């Protein structure tokens with residue numbers, strides 16, 4: 001029996017990269033998973049991967065930059081699988097530019113996707129995480145099991161990164177708010193933690209193509225890998241493994257921390 005048997009999880013940004021690997025891994029561990037992504041095609045592909053693996057998945061294309069959409073996402077979990085136990089806030093985006101060229105629209109977009117989606121999804125989940133736990137405590141003196149909220153920061157929030165004023169503003173806030181929510185929700189048996197991936201090979205870190213909004217110039221990619229003690233870029237599964245640990249009962253006494261998943265990257269060792 002998998003260690004998440006009987007649990008229900010939502011994973012945002014689960015159509016690609018780290019989110020997909022995490023959704024697949026949580027399902028493999030026994031959870032029913034709502035695969036959320038604004039892009040329907042990759043979201044459906046993730047759900048198909050889970051189904052082929054013998055797991056249970058539902059798809060949501062809600063853009064949780066809006067609170068109403070976040071409420072719809074949470075309703076999908078409850079209507080399809082009866083409850084919600086685990087939220088993995090993973091959706092993220094970059095729009096790198098030097099600070100002197102930053103504008104409000106670019107700042108707001110990156111804050112919205114990296115911070116507001118996590119804020120709204122977590123807020124919408126409160127009736128199913130906090131209220132349910134509160135009722136269990138009132139009726140039985142303790143929670144039936146720990147519920148879990150994971151966030152996604154970045155090693156860039158620990159080291160700083162040229163061209164990422166907007167992104168590090170969001171990812172730094174994730175570290176701080178993880179600590180605040182761990183304190184607020186701890187009494188309800190809800191663990192709140194974050195991962196801070198380093199250089200992980202996904203669409204966000206692919207070689208930047210002419211005219212593309214995302215990606216990293218090849219010379220900077222080479223430099224990033226040189227800073228990794230373990231000598232290789234990370235894979236989405238490297239981060240999924242840590243999400244899976246944090247949402248399992250193995251991590252029931254871990255809360256309020258941000259775990260760097262960066263291969264010992266210089267400056268990002270916690």
Ligand SMILES: NC(=O)c1ccc[n+]([C@@H]2O[C@H](COP(=O)([O-])OP(=O)(O)OC[C@H]3O[C@@H](n4cnc5c(N)ncnc54)[C@H](O)[C@@H]3O)[C@@H](O)[C@H]2O)c1
Pocket residue numbers: 012013014015016017018019036037038039042062063064065090091092093113114117152153154155156196197198199200201202203204205
């Ligand atoms: N790849 C890395 O090296 C790295 C490093 C540090 C942090 N991260 C963080 O890890 C997370 C996953 O990144 P990734 O590298 O897998 O990126 P990715 O681009 O491969 O996947 C991100 C997914 O999020 C989706 N998405 C974007 N906006 C969304 C929204 N509003 N609602 C729902 N889904 C949305 C995208 O469609 C995409 O499928 C992000 O938060 C990212 O900032 C990644």
